[in-house]
Amino acid sequence: MLLNYIITAWKVFLRRKFFTFINLFGISLTLMVLMVISTIGESYFYPKGPEKNTDNIRVINRLVLTNEAHNQTNSGRLGYKFIKENLFRLQTPELISINSGSYGTSIFHQGKKTKLLVKKTDSNFWKVLDFDFMTGRAYSDGEFNEGKFVAVVNQHTEQELFGDASAVGQKLSLGNQSFTIIGVVENVPIVEEVALSDIWVPYTTNATTDYQQETRGSWDAILYHSNPAILEDANKEYINLLKNEVILDVSDNMTEAYSGAYTKLESLSREMFYDNYSYDTHEELFISVMAGLVLLFMLLPSINMINLNVSRMMERSSEIGVRKAFGASTKQLLMQFIIESILLTLAGGILGIILSLLILHSIEASGLIPYAHFPFNIRVFLIGLFLILVFGLISGVYPAYKMSRLSPVTALKGGF
């Protein structure tokens, strides 16, 4: 039976090539856009680079300080002093790593200028994140504590500065300081902003220790626990600490602190719906807004397909009439038309997936998103398949319903 439907569908598609083309075009483009967006989103939420253990880390990169009346507010990143006096009191996380945030710098090497990002970190940074080393190694606790002038660079930096030669053992001068490169890691995709940089050096090599006096600054902290469930408690402990026993500068007049240790989803939704005086990150709102946008985007192509399918039905009214006259039930016809429409969406969907792979590949090649890497992955493929089915059902059910209810007499006569 199913085979029969498929054969009929194939014949119908071939008979009206133009209609089939319009349908395929619409489905494949819609799915292509959705797939590209979900792949980019997927690479953010499920990182493949150093943040691949994303479930084991939470990041603190925002701190809002305010007074009781909320008329004097400072928001920004954390200062070293705040981290030292508050964050280091947390008991739950197994490891806490802090880094100075990354900043751009110009590096001059053999008369050539290269713009690169530098991040100053501790040695825990290499334990909480899962970097893939091409050659060499990370700096150890000992090297960090002694303030050794050692650096880890990414492949891009190695390529820019030393060409095909190995960077390990080479000297790298940053400002007036000269660092020895001890390791080379794979490029970090730009969406992994916690790990992101081109060059990593120990922050103990700073020329002065002035940075230790600041409550606000440009620092990020990463909390790590090998068990994600316990890590959630670390966030609760942190918020509790902020509410009840936070230590702040008396001279600042600030009495309240708002911050949180966020997962990837939480930091994104916090950026979008930020609310200075709350610990809430509004993920539910974020998810519903995103789902709403996707539905809105699918609305136009769906209506378009419904329209096309409805009008195609006119042409087949005599076929329906004959089948009804020979005793086909409404249910059988409904099934047939839904299968037809799903088949069409499936074909369009496969085309859409191929197109999206091409687009993603060209985004990678163009360097529009630095260090982007979008390999084919099963999760996105399943999302795509799901979207195809939803799409096929949305655009197929109404026309099929309408078609199957035609009365055989009018259908045979060719009317509607």
Add this chain to the structure above:
Amino acid sequence: MFLHLFKMIWNRKRSNSLIIAEIAIAFIVIFAVAVLAIRNYNLYQIPLGYNYENMWRIQIMPTRGWNESKDEITLLQIINSVKQQPEVETLHLLENPTFRNWRSSSSVDIDGQEISYFRNTFDDNAAQTFGMTLNDGRWFEPQDSNQNYDPVLVNQEFVKRYFPNGKVIGKNIADLESEDSREKRIVGVFQSFRQFGELSDVVPYVFSRSDMQAPGKTLGIELKLSADLNPAFEQRVLEMLKALAPENNYSLTSWESQRQSQIRQTTVPLTILAIIAGFLIIMVAMGLFGVLWQNVTSRTHEIGLRRALGATAVGIHKQIIGELMIVTFIGITIAFIGLVQLPMLGVFQELDWPLFWVSLLSAMAFMLTLAALCGYYPGKIATMNSPSEALYYE
């Protein structure tokens, strides 16, 4: 004629309603693209108010807070040593950089009127070097130091918005009632200084004066260079600065490159949106085309009957396109009822009435043309039906 066409559409309202919905949504998409395109084009046409050629900025990025007594001396040293470089033509102070969204804003209550503006500071001759135009009053002058007031310069937009009668020279814009507040006296009006670049709104803007001898906390030094910058110079300056004050980080960027990256920040997402919208519109156009084609084929009898009763081919063609135009117009009207709420309720501050109407009319023109194009060929097919063939079925 129209009433007649309308009646026919009404008779087929069930099959037309989905087409109308499709047109309404497509129209909203076109409208959104038109608003963004027209708004950015208009903004791009407004002069910047300054020149960015050969201008460079040294950005000082302290790793700790500003120390009043210590850091001003360091800053003076930095200024003096950079000034001595042969490539540097002139050197000025500017607190907030151009082509970036770093903004300082203030708002005060003067005589019951709320005055809010963006502010910046520069030194005495900066305006001339930046190539700004003076419309009224004077620029800052050395005798402005040690006065019992702070001189400020305001832009034309500030005057237009808050002093419509045009008399602003000598007026105060500081809230004198609050403690330790000094008078801010307007000494001049300049045409404009669009700090946030070509694709930003024209906003009220106020310059305060900074003194090259006592710069206070200024983290930006603007250089006008005599020629193109070479890496050797850049390296020399950055290393010199790092040696002078190792506690800071420094960057040296040209206004031009900052401008390009800022324009890109706006245009890249807009281009992506436009491409997606383009795909949607092509999809809709092809959909309409297909539906109409099908429609015409299934109405063979009706059209044949009309031909037999003496309708001309042109008449039939007109009827098909006319029907489509009316359907399109209904769709646009439904979308319009929704869209008109936006400027009425002031949902988007940037969407004012002139922009709304211009965008609406261009979107309408586009939509109607598109519909006419989609209807042309199916209409033509309809005229090719010979009456005898059509009536054969009856």
